[in-house]
Amino acid sequence: AQRVTQPEKLLSVFKGAPVELKCNYSYSGSPELFWYVQYSRQRLQLLLRHISRESIKGFTADLNKGETSFHLKKPFAQEEDSAMYYCALSTYNQGGKLIFGQGTELSVKP
């Protein structure tokens, strides 16, 4: 079965601390993984995807096929990083639908 798991509902850190939001997936094919972010009162938007291998707003994520993980990391959290983060898997051959994890709320305290 296709599934995305984010084990933490809430992650609270202090400004300047490192952040790691965990994501594990279950998929029999070659997955395409994404991180989407939803800031307060804003719409869901793409943060990054594994194919592009880029760093956005200081965040990076590496696809580990052996551990079936796609954890999101940032070395020094900022208050403006506080948001809801969703890991998602794309089933490209089924209309490109996204399967989302449950989401992790990141709270960065001053």
Added chain:
Amino acid sequence: NAGVTQTPKFQVLKTGQSMTLQCAQDMNHNSMYWYRQDPGMGLRLIYYSASEGTTDKGEVPNGYNVSRLNKREFSLRLESAAPSQTSVYFCASRDTHLAKNIQYFGAGTRLSVL
């Protein structure tokens, strides 16, 4: 630069009432989607339309119908609303240009069914 536009933003219904959620995109995307967002469950796919003229069920289609009116518009209909359909609904469209696979989301419709 509208992107994906959803109407209405908020709606309160009584059990048994019907309503249609509207979605339109101006990015010339072929594929469009309807998700619902519930606390602790992330976003779950209700229906999708891979291209104009086609629609398919997603993970949670019961109690909903959709219409892909044209390339721009994809509506979601609740024929007889139930309290279990209280949720935030998101429409999205997908950019596949140059092998991209990125979904763009609307601002959402917050629906309460009493």
